[in-house]
Amino acid sequence: MTTVIIEGLGLIGGSLALALKQEVADTYLIGLDQNLSSLRFAKQAGIIDEIGTGLAAVAPQADVIILATPVEKIAASLRLLATLTLKPNVIITDTGSTKQVVMAAAAPLLTQGVTVIGGHPMAGSHKSGVHAANADLFRSAYYFLVPGQQTAPLQVARLQRLLAGTNAKFLQVEPTEHDHIVGMLSHVPHMLAATLVNETTQQFKDSPTALRLAAGGFRDMTRIASSDPQMWADILLTNTAPIQQILHRYIGDLTDLEQAMTARDQTALLDFFNQAKVTRDAINPQKAGAIPGFFDVFVDIPDRTGAIAEVTTILAQAEIQLVNIQVLETREELNGILQITFASEAAQQQAQQLLAAQQINILRRA
Numbered sequence: 630m631t632t633v634i635i636e637g638l639g640l641i642g643g644s645l646a647l648a649l650k651q652e653v654a655d656t657y658l659i660g661l662d663q664n665l666s667s668l669r670f671a672k673q674a675g676i677i678d679e680i681g682t683g684l685a686a687v688a689p690q691a692d693v694i695i696l697a698t699p700v701e702k703i704a705a706s707l708r709l710l711a712t713l714t715l716k717p718n719v720i721i722t723d724t725g726s727t728k729q730v731v732m733a734a735a736a737p738l739l740t741q742g743v744t745v746i747g748g749h750p751m752a753g754s755h756k757s758g759v760h761a762a763n764a765d766l767f768r769s770a771y772y773f774l775v776p777g778q779q780t781a782p783l784q785v786a787r788l789q790r791l792l793a794g795t796n797a798k799f800l801q802v803e804p805t806e807h808d809h810i811v812g813m814l815s816h817v818p819h820m821l822a823a824t825l826v827n828e829t830t831q832q833f834k835d836s837p838t839a840l841r842l843a844a845g846g847f848r849d850m851t852r853i854a855s856s857d858p859q860m861w862a863d864i865l866l867t868n869t870a871p872i873q874q875i876l877h878r879y880i881g882d883l884t885d886l887e888q889a890m891t892a893r894d895q896t897a898l899l900d901f902f903n904q905a906k907v908t909r910d911a912i913n914p915q916k917a918g919a920i921p922g923f924f925d926v927f928v929d930i931p932d933r934t935g936a937i938a939e940v941t942t943i944l945a946q947a948e949i950q951l952v953n954i955q956v957l958e959t960r961e962e963l964n965g966i967l968q969i970t971f972a973s974e975a976a977q978q979q980a981q982q983l984l985a986a987q988q989i990n991i992l993r994r995a
């Protein structure tokens with residue numbers, strides 16, 4: 630029996646719990662979270678076996694401890710763990726999006742000879758919480774591992790075996806290299822997306838319906854602005870210097886672009902967009918990082934009682950599991966739009982076929 634504690638049963642902790650259970654049959658999972666209703670849901674859904682009473686109380690019985698809360702809390706938990714007596718062979722890992730602060734907080738544990746291997750699956754979503762957990766979330770994604778300097782390769786191999794159910798591709802990196810890479814590929818893009826949304830809202834503050842005109846470009850650029858605010862505040866506060874460096878380059882790039890436009894420099898403008906297009910077109914979606922974690926279907930909901938229930942009944946009768954369901958109010962003059970999210974492309978396609986067969990109007994696929 631392998632006793633695994635997961636602190637932070639949200640999107641990532643919940644998804645890891647599902648993947649672990651799939652891979653290691655005799656895993657006993659204890660969940661910890663500040664949100665009691667998430668814990669209750671996780672227990673009821675069989676994602677965890679037990680609701681823990683607190684990290685200090687349950688950590689001494691753990692073979693593996695996974696910290697999957699926002700980063701500042703991960704660091705605090707590592708400091709707490711250093712004051713406890715743990716099993717000699719315990720592996721402590723985390724899922725935090727930054728690694729220098731996490732590994733610095735792990736220093737007292739590493740000095741005691743405890744195995745701490747920082748972790749960061751490069752897959753996720755703008756959706757948060759245990760209800761969005763998905764065993765397949767990490768399939769084909771890169772999964773950074775950041776072992777302590779003295780960590781035995783055998784322990785790293787043990788952790789990789791435990792996490793094999795994620796079907797992720799493991800990659801070992803140094804904390805500084807990690808934070809620079811994700812600053813560029815993840816943190817600054819999230820800052821730009823949120824800035825785009827906030828600036829647009831500000832510009833349109835006197836015409837609140839203008840945002841409803843947002844089409845593909847704005848939507849494609851801003852999906853990730855719906856991510857969890859606490860998670861992103863912690864990321865910026867724990868990766869400040871690398872992000873500052875990257876932002877300065879962006880400011881320079883945007884200034885150059887503005888100058889080329891002002892100077893009517895068509896060659897410079899063409900070069901700029903051409904370079905981006907060639908690079909972007911060369912990214913093969915089959916090979917790049919993770920496959921998308923979620924699959925949406927959008928349907929028109931006629932304005933009559935029971936219309937939503939008709940749709941959900943069709944899906945329930947076919948035993949198709951939903952990750953999320955919400956009514957979008959983007960087109961006030963028309964019917965409502967129901968956005969239904971599935972965990973796999975197969976479920977998405979099956980749902981589309983079933984709904985279309987019942988003459989339900991499917992709008993588009995995201």
Ligand SMILES: NC(=O)c1ccc[n+]([C@@H]2O[C@H](COP(=O)([O-])OP(=O)(O)OC[C@H]3O[C@@H](n4cnc5c(N)ncnc54)[C@H](O)[C@@H]3O)[C@@H](O)[C@H]2O)c1
Pocket residue numbers: 636637638639640641642661662663664667697698699700702724725726727749750751752753754755756757758759857860864
């Ligand atoms: N969302 C992503 O795309 C993604 C991807 C990879 C890594 N991460 C990292 O993984 C971690 C978890 O992210 P997530 O997307 O699962 O977030 P989430 O919001 O879905 O889940 C976080 C969970 O931690 C709990 N929590 C927060 N503060 C707590 C505290 N003080 N004590 C106990 N529980 C607490 C919350 O209740 C929630 O259930 C973060 O460190 C994040 O940076 C996120």
Ligand SMILES: O=C(O)C(=O)C[C@]1(C(=O)O)C=C[C@@H](O)C=C1
Pocket residue numbers: 725726750751752753754755756814815816853856
């Ligand atoms: O797909 C998304 O919604 C994500 O934001 C996932 C994403 C990313 O930026 O790629 C977000 C933060 C994580 O640390 C890793 C992955």
